[in-house]
Amino acid sequence: MEAETSKYDETGDPHDIELTPTDLTYELLQRWEAIAEVIPTIDYPEEAVEKEDWLEVFSTLANNRFEAMDVSKEITKGEEDEATDSMAILDYIDVGAVHNDYFREFLEESGIEAPDQRRLE
16 A cells, blocks of 8 residues: 555645555455455455545454454464464465465365465475
């Protein structure tokens, strides 16, 4: 997301800040929507995205944080002595990162394309 603040700099009114989505924004939205389709407890703000209400989009993502962490722990639960990854979903949505084999399996089984593992090594 890029922020244009020149008018805000003149007025001091935060409503004068213009947010513009970038390619990275749209990539994040695609990952988020894919996750929300297979995990119904993760909300995706389709209407806010269509209206380009970026503050509402951000608010929805922030409100999903704890649910995403709880679900991540369940998905990445392995053997008893293995640590879970509470950030798996958020890391994936934010930057497309997959650091956990259990989460990678979940993505593949759900029909969601995981990034090429070679890029993460």
